[in-house]
Amino acid sequence: MMLARKDLLGLRDVSAQEITLILDTAAQMKHLLSSSNKKSNHLTGKSIVTLFYENSTRTRMSFELASKYMSAVAANISASGSSVAKGETLIDTGRTLDAMGTDLIIIRHPMSGAPHILAKHTRAGIINAGDGMNEHPTQALLDMMTMREHFGGLEGLKVAIVGDILHSRVARSNMWGLTTMGAKVVWAGPRTLMPPASDKLPVECTDCVEDAVRQADVVMALRIQQERMEGGLIPSLREYHSVYGINAERLAMAKPGALLMHPGPMNRGVEVASNIADGDQSVINAQVTSGVAVRMAVMFLLTRRGER
Amino acid sequence: MKKLLIHGGTAIDPSRGLYEKLDILCVDGKVSEVGKGLSYPDAESLDATGMVVAPGLVDIHCHLREPGYEYKETIATGTRAAARGGFTSVCCMPNTKPVNDCAAVTRQIIETARAAGAVRVYPIGAITKGEAGKELTEVGELKAAGCVALSDDGKPVDDSRRMMLAMEYAAGFGMKCISHCEDRSLAADGSMHRGLQSTLLGLRGIPAAAEEIMVAREILLARELHVPVHIAHISTKGSVELVRWGKAMGVQVTAETCPHYLVGTDALVTEIYDTSTKVNPPLRTEEDREAIVEGLVDGTIDCIATDHAPHHIDEKNVEYASALSGISGFESALGLSYEALVASGHMELPRLLELMSVRPAQILNLPVGGIAPGAIADLAVMDIQTPYVLDPSQFISKGHNNPFGGMKLTARSVYTIVGGNTVEY
Incomplete structure (x- = not known):
């Protein structure tokens, strides 16, 4: 079974079945994490971008390691030192990443609802890594x-x-x-x-x-x-x-x-x-360990959307 | 001699208690004859069969954005949108760039409106220079240049003493202050009503008290000074109660609300974070909405104003907290108000028309159309039978920011007549 959704924006509308699926998958991923060779092919050929408008160490690192363990092509964007600092809008940034063939965008943003707005304007799946006072x-x-x-x-x-x-x-x-x-x-x-x-x-x-x-x-x-x-x-x-x-x-x-x-x-x-x-x-x-496993699971499940 | 014959319609003039199928002849900007079966082959003829003919609507609170924000709206586009909405007179708030805080800006607005405007435009001058809440504007000069009232709309005058002095000084010129009530320390950086919905969405909330504290202040200042004050865009039940209390004490307080507070609540703000729902004051709760409807029914709230606030799409196509506040309201005002008040059975049509024409005109002492010989021929011909779906993308206004797209409505203006001339828009 896979997730049918394109994005993970919050848990408010996520069913018990979906949560169970994610947690079961994460448990499997944890085995991988504890093995001596952490590399897997779950995300081979997928590109994943972390787009962080707020500082973060563990969440960002956790997503980054998770995507690398699963062989994704991973890139990071920080609000400072990117076109965001030049005044690019969130939607334009999203479209730019879309145009580069990004499969998943992991976003953290100080304003509630920013991931939702991004999700509406991108083909890429969006994972909310924390938006304002809303959800994480x-x-x-x-x-x-x-x-x-x-x-x-x-x-x-x-x-x-x-x-x-x-x-x-x-x-x-x-x-x-x-x-x-x-x-x-x-x-x-x-x-x-x-x-x-x-x-x-x-x-x-x-x-x-x-x-x-x-x-x-x-x-x-x-x-x-x-x-x-x-x-x-x-x-x-x-x-x-x-x-x-x-x-x-x-x-x-x-x-x-x-x-x-x-x-x-x-x-x-x-x-x-x-x-x-x-x-x-x-x-x-x-x-923290669970964090890597859960993120591996979520990214895997979202990129296999529609597969069974 | 310009003649216009409006025939076949139902004439409604709330100020004259008129509600009858009558033909109306307008000559040179005035109504010259009202009667059954009028025939003037030399007059331009306007068929109003099946429609309502009423005094043109009067909006005492809108934003035409010119000068300075022509990318949002111009006097030309804004007044055409107003005409399409059935308005024949509009009062534009001074938060332009530069702010309308001196006679030169007032005159520029009036001249532009004369040259490019589709309806009558009455500027409202700022209470304080630059709407900065500090120095008073030159009220006498603003009035002489054509301002009909004063407001720092968009911002409150935070300092109570300065507001008191402004109300007192302005009263000496027969000018009324219109107060945008918002305690900014309470509203802070909120972007929607403070309540369950703001908690569910993680958005910072604006408490009802942020508005009510200042409504109470203005009523108390007006009582202290024995001068009038007008409260802009009431959005909460508490504000309705305060105005009711003020009126019961004999304070010269008048108040307006807006169509969006009659129809919308904070339930419209959802996980989609649709920024067209962002407006200041914010959409409140169902309890507030009901209290506002009741306030209009019992006369506590004196009139309906649009607070037409067009914005560019780029200013709305952003994060909810970053989006500018405001709803483009000219072209939905009549339809939404009719739905909330008349179709729902709260009042009869003539009363709604009074709330949108005669009464607001009285508050700012403006001329208003009428259906009787000698009256100004500012009229709106309305269709209140043919259902339609509101589509903000088809607005004449440059601002398509309106959260009520898709709503089924029944009332709309079909022809708007200013000074006996049918407005082209």
Whole structure:
């Protein structure tokens, strides 16, 4: 079975069957990753471009390595140092890449919906690698893959996501993906960092981190940015850490053997305490490995669209 | 002597309580005779059988973009689009380049409109120089040059004291301030209504309070000073309630809303991120929409204005957050308003026509067409029976930015008559 879609723009409209297919394929890809010869022919003859309008280390590197392991022709474009810096529009950039025969464009963009606009104007498949405050589907898929590996499935899991939900595309994609797969998602954080109308979403929201973490199978801390303080959203990183930061005491309230996750890059001592970030329950590095496998799977499935 | 005989139509003049099948003879820019079975073989004849003949629509809020943004719209194209929409008079906002903040720019607009315009154009001058929110414009000179009101539309006057002084100073010249209500610290860099839909799309939201705080401020300033104020493009339920409160206190507050707030909600903004839905103030919720309809029905909101805001396709064919705000509205205003208010049973046609002609003209003290001997022969002949599908790509306006393409509508203007002459467009 293959994906019928041209693009992966978000998990909001992705079915449980599709997610299962991606995660199953990613599990196979992971075997490849752990072998001594990582090279495969899954993407031979396919050209893949990463188009990043925002800085990124792990996501970009993860896509790049994934495409290279699978023998794709891979190229990178950064907004600075390209025609984007000369004022080229997103649609024109997309058409240019199309004209060069690109099969897949991996885009990260500070504005929500940019991948959707690109997808409408390109023949190439589009993978959203993070758009504004909207979605980051491959991150949620790698999170789900990591959880599934540990728990054998996703149904019935309680996943607490803590921190700056408002600005987090990771929180949104995880909400869609996890709830589609039958998990329960709880969001916690200061009210100024919760999205408007969160009560109408398929998540439980709470002011109290302890309530969110209690009996959770997974505790996911989100990155808090210094700018949030300057913008008046939170008073200080000190108070943030003391009230909302994930530390050993709070993690101990989760189920025994609960996983600690973080999409990275971490602010140690702010949203997550160093000792637990490096502790037994942390799967933060495993998430990164899953990231390569998931991206291999998504790129493979999208480039084989229509095949059976 | 120019004679035009409009025959066979149903004449509706809301200001005169007229609703009857009557022929209308226009001579030299005025209506000279109204009656049944008129026959003037020497007059140009216009067959209005099966149609409605009404006072030409009056729009007290539009953007003609000239001077400075002729690539978006010109006075020539904008007024033709207006004529096609049934408008015979339009008031253009001053956010041109240069801003219409001095008599020279006002005169240029008026002269261009006289030479190239298809309908009557009344400029609105800026409240502050360059719409920068600081120094007052020379209100006396703007008025003498032909400005009919003042507004920094597109931007609010952030500073409350400056707004108070502007309203007070302008009142001395009989000039009304039209306020674009937006607390910019709250609206910040939002690009749609703040609510569930903005959360679902990851777009930064503009809270309803960003508008309402300033609506409240203007009402309080008008109360303090005993001067009039007009609130532009109301989009929220809270604003309707505030205006209702202001009127109940006896404050001289008037208000307008726009056809897009009668028809559209934030549900139109979807995963497609269609930038034609981006407008400021943004499309709000169904609850807001219903409150605005109710506000028009009970007279809290005084009139409908288009806020016609044409943009170039390149300014819309970008990321949602980067796209400019605005809807090209002249050519859909009547059809959308009719659908939302009359076809849906909220009001009768004469009341809608009042909201789009007589009432807005009263607010800015403008001449308006009428159907009685001596009245100005500014008329619109409308078809309110033949269904059609709105197609913004066929707009005369240079701006095709309109999110209601594909909607089935029934009302449209077929002939527009300005000063007794049928406008060619």
